Amino acid sequence: MSETMDMIVEKDKKLKEGWEGISRFFRANSLWMLMYCTGCCAIELPQAMTSRYDMERLGMGPMATPRQADVLLVTGYLSVKTLRRVIYAYEQMSTPKYLVAFGPCPINGGIYYDAYAVINRLDQYLPVDVYIAGCMPKPEAVMNGFQDLIDGIKNKTADGWKRYRDNYEWYKKNQVESLGELRIKDEFHE
């Protein structure tokens, strides 16, 4: 009896892995991205999206809302005010979700390393799957970064959403330390 149980569990596991492999294949080839155009790197996206570099040959396309999107693009520096909204957007997205950071500003602050309103490291607050270097990154670099993301999804290294789920307390602690209160209180939320 116990042997059959083990067999069932083993079979179940294999089936699950198989399904995950299939899902990863489809996820990697059909990515909908939400562009949070925070900074100047956003200007490189139109070239990458339109006929010259044609992002759609990687199976990527723009999406209107966070709830329908798979990839969040943080294009450039993040001010404290914007980071609050980015956290909102990221938490609204359904798993699996991926985050791509453009330029040096989300890596170490870039030229805004001493600015009072701009954060230095994005990976303290949200998990980053792919960094694209360059100030600003050329469309070739953008395309290369997206290819890296697709490879990461296929070989399971792009697991930022799992890290966010597992280390949720740590991320929240960092967010609160830098932002104070996370709730947005502005004229549109009064």
Next chain:
Amino acid sequence: MNKHIESITQAVQAKFSVVAVTPVRDDQAALDVKPGELHAVLSFVKAQGFRQLSMLTCVDWIQDGEFQLVYLLFDWDKGVRLQVRTRIDRKHPTFTTVTNIYPGVQYYERDVHEFFGVEFEGNEMSFKQLFLENWDDIPPMRKDFNSKAYSDKKFPVREYHKDFSKEGDGK
């Protein structure tokens, strides 16, 4: 200064005790007035055609212990600009609002209050936050605010174990 700017500066000088007149460009002049007279000057030049307040900004003269408020006005009919400037005490920066003359100054007063700490009496809206959320230090555009120290205190810095600037073409 062209003839339109000259005529308006002369008219203001005849009516008020202007501290200084500085030509800025051919179509622009700066009038330094006393804080008590600023509202009368603004009402006067508005009646003379300067219907638009393009902007209000502030300059921190930390060594003089003063803030300078700069009102930038524009005349659409003649195409000339005018700066009306006044200096207020830096230790107790309060000034009276000009929203009753130029209602559009509302957001600029909020901006100046947020970044320099100047309080505009009579404009309750100007005490609300505009760009900075949950700000917890002295106003950031003051000259004695240390931006780097605030950034280091508030936002974690990435540590590098290797100095990459010594490599490559940069060495």
